[in-house]
Amino acid sequence: MAVNNRTADASQESLHRIFTVPEAPDSTLGMIEKELSENLNEFLRTHIAATEKPLLEIEKDFSDPAIPETPSFVSEHTQLLLNKLVSQSVHTSAPTFIGHMTSALPYFMMPLSKIMIALNQNLVKIETSKAFTPLERQVLGMLHKLIFNENESFYQQWMHSADHSLGAFCSGGTIANITALWVARNTVLKPDGEFKGVAQEGLFRAMKHYGYDDLAILVSERGHYSLKKAADVLGIGRDSLISIKTDDNNRVDLAHLQTTLADLKQRNIKPFAIIGIAGTTETGNIDPLDQLADIAEEHQCHFHVDAAWGGATLMSNKYRPLLKGIERADSITIDAHKQLYIPMGAGMVIFKNPELMTAIEHHAEYILRKGSKDLGSHTLEGSRSGMAMLLYASLNIISRPGYELLINNSIEKARYFADLIKQQDDFELVTEPELCLLTYRYVPKRTQQALEIATPEEREILLELLNDLTQFIQKRQRESGKTFVSRTRITPEKWNHKITTVFRVVLANPLTTNTILQDVLNDQRELAKESNISLPELVNLTDQIMLKRDDNLNN
Ligand SMILES: *Cc1c(COP(=O)(O)O)cnc(C)c1O
Numbered sequence: 141m142a143v144n145n146r147t148a149d150a151s152q153e154s155l156h157r158i159f160t161v162p163e164a165p166d167s168t169l170g171m172i173e174k175e176l177s178e179n180l181n182e183f184l185r186t187h188i189a190a191t192e193k194p195l196l197e198i199e200k201d202f203s204d205p206a207i208p209e210t211p212s213f214v215s216e217h218t219q220l221l222l223n224k225l226v227s228q229s230v231h232t233s234a235p236t237f238i239g240h241m242t243s244a245l246p247y248f249m250m251p252l253s254k255i256m257i258a259l260n261q262n263l264v265k266i267e268t269s270k271a272f273t274p275l276e277r278q279v280l281g282m283l284h285k286l287i288f289n290e291n292e293s294f295y296q297q298w299m300h301s302a303d304h305s306l307g308a309f310c311s312g313g314t315i316a317n318i319t320a321l322w323v324a325r326n327t328v329l330k331p332d333g334e335f336k337g338v339a340q341e342g343l344f345r346a347m348k349h350y351g352y353d354d355l356a357i358l359v360s361e362r363g364h365y366s367l368k369k370a371a372d373v374l375g376i377g378r379d380s381l382i383s384i385k386t387d388d389n390n391r392v393d394l395a396h397l398q399t400t401l402a403d404l405k406q407r408n409i410k411p412f413a414i415i416g417i418a419g420t421t422e423t424g425n426i427d428p429l430d431q432l433a434d435i436a437e438e439h440q441c442h443f444h445v446d447a448a449w450g451g452a453t454l455m456s457n458k459y460r461p462l463l464k465g466i467e468r469a470d471s472i473t474i475d476a477h478k479q480l481y482i483p484m485g486a487g488m489v490i491f492k493n494p495e496l497m498t499a500i501e502h503h504a505e506y507i508l509r510k511g512s513k514d515l516g517s518h519t520l521e522g523s524r525s526g527m528a529m530l531l532y533a534s535l536n537i538i539s540r541p542g543y544e545l546l547i548n549n550s551i552e553k554a555r556y557f558a559d560l561i562k563q564q565d566d567f568e569l570v571t572e573p574e575l576c577l578l579t580y581r582y583v584p585k586r587t588q589q590a591l592e593i594a595t596p597e598e599r600e601i602l603l604e605l606l607n608d609l610t611q612f613i614q615k616r617q618r619e620s621g622k623t624f625v626s627r628t629r630i631t632p633e634k635w636n637h638k639i640t641t642v643f644r645v646v647l648a649n650p651l652t653t654n655t656i657l658q659d660v661l662n663d664q665r666e667l668a669k670e671s672n673i674s675l676p677e678l679v680n681l682t683d684q685i686m687l688k689r690d691d692n693l694n695n
Contacts, residue, residue, distance in 0.1 A: 148211040158214070168215035172222070180247060181233070189227045190621040198228050235651035238660070239626030241421075241449055241478045243648035249483055252533055261526040263309070264516035269526065273515055274300060276528035280307040282535060283474060283490050286454050288467050298494040302511050305497040305518045307490035309528050313448030314366035316473035316489035319500070319520050321357065321370045321413055323471065323491070324442035326499035328355075328412040339500065343375045353408040358400065359415035360384045360392035362422060364446060367415065382411075388633045390425040390571065392416070392432070401439055413442040418463050419450020422628045422644065424577025426450060429465030445469040448487070450575055452479030455543035459551055462574065470496065476531045479547065479648060481538075486527045546650055550576035553647045557657045564661060566668075570632055570642045579630065579642040581610045582668050587678065590685040598685055600638075605678040607641040612675055613667045614643060620667075623660045 148154060163169040175183045201224045212220075231237055233244035262268035263276060281299040284290070284306040298304050310316055329338035329346040338346040347353075355376050359367055361383045371381040384400060385393040397414075404411050414436040416427040429445060436443035445466050451474035453459050454466070466472060469492065476486035491497055497518045503510050516522060538546075554573035561569045561580045566588075570579045583591075583606060591602055607629075614627040626644045631637040643664075672679050 148213045150211050154211070163214055168218045168222075172218060176250060180250065184231055184233060187222055187226045188229055188231045192619045192621060193228055198224075233649065234624075235649050235653065236623040236656055236659075238645050238647055238649065238652055238656075239624045241475075241646050241648065242484070243481075243646070244651065245481055245483060246534070246538070248533070248537060249481075249530060252530055253483060256526050256529050259526060263524040263526060263528070264519075264522050265514040266512065269515075272526045272529065273513060275532055276309055276515060276526075277306070277513075279528045279532050279535070280305075280309065280488065280490065283307065283488055284492075287451075287469075287472055287490060288492055300513070301494065302513045303498070304494035305491070306494055307488055308497070308515075308519045309524065310487045310489065310519060310521055311485050311524075312477065312487035313364070313446070313473050313475045314369060314487070315520055316448065316475070316487040317364070317366045317444075317446060318370040318373060319489045320442075320444045320471035320473060320491075321367075321374055321376075322520065323496055323499045324357075324413040324444065325355070325374050325376070327442065327496065328410065330499065350410070351408075352410040354380060354410070356380050356382050356404055356409050356411040357413045357415065358382050358384055358397060358411055358441075359446075360386050360390075360417060360420075360427060362386055362390055362392075362417055362420040362425070363415060364417075364421050364448065367446070380409075389574075390420055390423040390630075392427045394428065394431055394435070397432075397435060401435070411439060411441055413444055414439070416443070416445045416465075416469070417450075418445050418447035418466060419453070419575055419577070421449065422630055423571045423579060424450070424573060424575045424646075425571070426462055426574055429463065430468070431465070433465050433468035442470050443468065445472045448473045448475040449478045449577075451475075452543065453547055453551075453575060455540055456547040456551075457544060458548055459575075476527075476534075479550075480531065480534065480543070481546070482527070482530050482534060485525070486531060547576075549650060550647050553652065553654075553657075554578055554645070556654060557645065557647065560654075560657060560661065566665065567661060570630070570634075570640065576647040577645065579628065579644050581606065581640070581642050582613060582664055584668065584678075584682070586686060587682045590682045593689050594685050598681065602678070602681060602685075603635060603638055603640070605675070605681065607639070608675055609668065609671055609678055610641040610643065612671050613664050616667045616670065617663055620663075623656070623663050625660060 165174070232240070232242045261272045263272055266273050277299055281295050285295065298306060308319055310319065326337065326339050329350060331337035332349065335341065335349040357367070357371055357376060357380065359381065363383070367381055368378045371378050382400060385396045387393050401411055414432060416429045416432040418426050418429065433443055447463070447466065450463065451472065453463055471492070472490045474488050474490065476482040476488060477484045501517055503517055551573070554576040558569055558573050558578050561567045566582060566585050568581055568583050570581060572578065587602060587606065591599060594602055610627060614625065618624055627641055628644045629639050629641050632640055
């Protein structure tokens with residue numbers, strides 16, 4: 141490489157240049173762009189290091205708090221980013237990366253994202269977004285129709301109505317859930333006579349006016365942690381997000397829900413929202429939405445469905461019945477950046493009734509004027525990008541049947557993997573896939589036998605040690621960089637509801653093959669062998685228990 145003695149300087153001229161002149165095709169940035177558009181997967185494969193550096197090491201590269209006093213050349217800085225950042229990022233689009241809801245993107249997202257960024261529209265108001273506003277409203281309408289399938293005239297009437305809204309686009313499921321519960325809270329504590337409503341007067345005066353001792357939101361113990369954040373920011377308090385037990389299939393226990401509701405009533409606590417989960421984050425299960433809708437109706441609660449991850453299943457005519465009852469929800473959260481294959485930062489909340497969002501309507505004089513179609517009057521966030529364009533493009537390019545294929549293949553791949561796990565005598569499927577998510581773990585054959593004859597005390601210890609083993613395998617597997625699954629902790633009925641560490645697999649990448657799934661198990665089996673040295677306790681206790689049995693047999 142030629143020695144480069146040029147230094148960049150912070151002159152008017154160079155500043156003018158970065159706003160007007162693109163990088164040359166043979167510059168570092170120019171080459172990267174070329175590589176990216178020619179073979180994205182190859183680019184990521186070659187620039188992301190295969191093996192992981194410890195985070196403490198990486199932190200050293202990002203430890204200087206001083207803002208540079210001298211500028212850098214774009215190409216030089218890009219090289220630095222490649223070396224220090226890109227190389228140590230996570231290859232989420234690798235077909236072997238099957239541990240999270242964040243996965244591969246279709247190619248066309250790259251050039252389209254560039255157009256979106258070049259336009260830099262701000263969806264908070266029409267004056268900075270123009271056609272993007274009706275586009276976003278149409279996308280919300282498309283999702284609304286996918287869920288509720290109202291007739292033509294419904295959408296003619298409401299989709300572009302200035303004083304109504306079929307939902308809101310936002311950065312993700314967290315904001316979508318907060319928005320839904322915000323609407324629910326403001327609706328139950330709405331203006332009433334002299335009282336100007338919770339939005340105007342606050343929670344304290346609202347409670348005094350309505351005479352409640354407290355409020356409550358109900359969701360199963362599998363509820364996503366974003367709901368706790370929502371309860372916190374809405375002033376309800378995390379303790380008032382009441383956790384309902386789940387059955388053996390990780391679905392909300394309806395009897396427990398009913399007794400909890402009765403108990404709240406007795407204590408003058410107003411339950412104002414019941415949440416059903418359509419695809420839990422940890423196990424992928426779907427609550428009985430139809431029955432939840434009945435209960436919400438009976439108790440006059442807002443019925444919200446958190447379908448952040450599983451909502452995309454509605455694209456599949458084959459599997460859509462799994463979400464039956466979702467069309468009775470008052471609001472629904474769907475993340476486009478999960479199973480709709482849109483880049484990060486695309487969440488939505490959809491409301492059945494176009495009037496509901498007026499509960500959070502906000503107007504300001506210089507923008508968001510009354511009667512304007514500015515989207516910002518119904519969103520928690522202010523300035524927002526034109527992400528809806530990417531979803532609009534994807535819905536057109538892939539189309540509903542295309543999405544159906546993606547969804548069906550994912551679910552069927554998960555079923556294949558579940559069967560494969562069941563065929564192994566040293567793996568245990570912990571939760572069956574209802575959608576394309578499953579959990580399992582490795583249990584050595586001898587330990588399985590030991591578990592059957594162990595005393596209750598020994599069993600406790602064995603289960604603890606198995607948790608350590610699962611953690612050990614998962615960490616090693618991640619560090620080695622060949623294949624990746626995530627891990628979580630659940631309380632399966634089979635193990636007396638004891639906290640059990642499991643591998644968690646989400647099969648979203650269409651390029652993940654059956655061979656890769658076989659490799660994942662083989663890798664894990666190999667790593668388990670290594671654990672004999674670092675985790676000898678499991679083998680030792682297993683041996684002890686088995687020896688005791690052999691002694692008993694011999695006597
Ligand atoms: C992912 C997820 C969320 C949160 O969404 P973000 O986009 O991460 O904010 C909420 N609920 C469920 C069920 C999820 O899977």
